[in-house]
Amino acid sequence: MNFDNIFDKFRGYADVAMDKVGKASKTAASKTENVVSRAKIRFSINEANDKIDEIYKLMGKRLYEQYLEDLITDPDFVDQCKKIDELNKDIDELNSELTDLRAVVKCEYCGVYNKIESTFCSKCGAKLTKTQEPESSNDDGEEVIEVDIAED
Ligand SMILES: [Zn+2]
Numbered sequence: 152m153n154f155d156n157i158f159d160k161f162r163g164y165a166d167v168a169m170d171k172v173g174k175a176s177k178t179a180a181s182k183t184e185n186v187v188s189r190a191k192i193r194f195s196i197n198e199a200n201d202k203i204d205e206i207y208k209l210m211g212k213r214l215y216e217q218y219l220e221d222l223i224t225d226p227d228f229v230d231q232c233k234k235i236d237e238l239n240k241d242i243d244e245l246n247s248e249l250t251d252l253r254a255v256v257k258c259e260y261c262g263v264y265n266k267i268e269s270t271f272c273s274k275c276g277a278k279l280t281k282t283q284e285p286e287s288s289n290d291d292g293e294e295v296i297e298v299d300i301a302e303d
Pocket residue numbers: 258259260261262263272273274275276277
């Protein structure tokens with residue numbers, strides 16, 4: 152962060168000034184203590200900033216809920232809330248696309264995609280093996296039929 156740099160620079164100048172006055176015959180131990188306590192302070196600052204962000208997030212959610220209840224009049228807030236509406240719509244569409252893709256089984260022989268509930272391929276009639284690669288992203292708990300294929 153920029154403020155940290157500025158602060159460090161200021162500290163640096165202060166240290167130089169102290170050297171000039173002749174008070175800076177610090178021992179290595181006290182310098183280490185100084186570094187440690189500065190790290191602790193920075194950690195506390197970051198922690199506080201994280202908490203503030205969390206509160207902002209909750210406030211934003213509350214604001215959006217109020218928008219849904221038609222309680223928001225500020226046009227800027229309404230605009231932002233409408234953007235959230237749009238994004239939620241996008242997420243819904245993407246989720247249904249994901250479900251469509253998941254609810255499909257590829258024929259090992261001809262490569263045609265069939266409905267997950269099909270037993271035989273609609274094109275070549277081969278028996279479908281219902282094996283799906285595990286999802287790396289969040290699983291929404293949808294039932295997936297997995298068949299282990301024995302390796303030779
Ligand atoms: Zn087929």
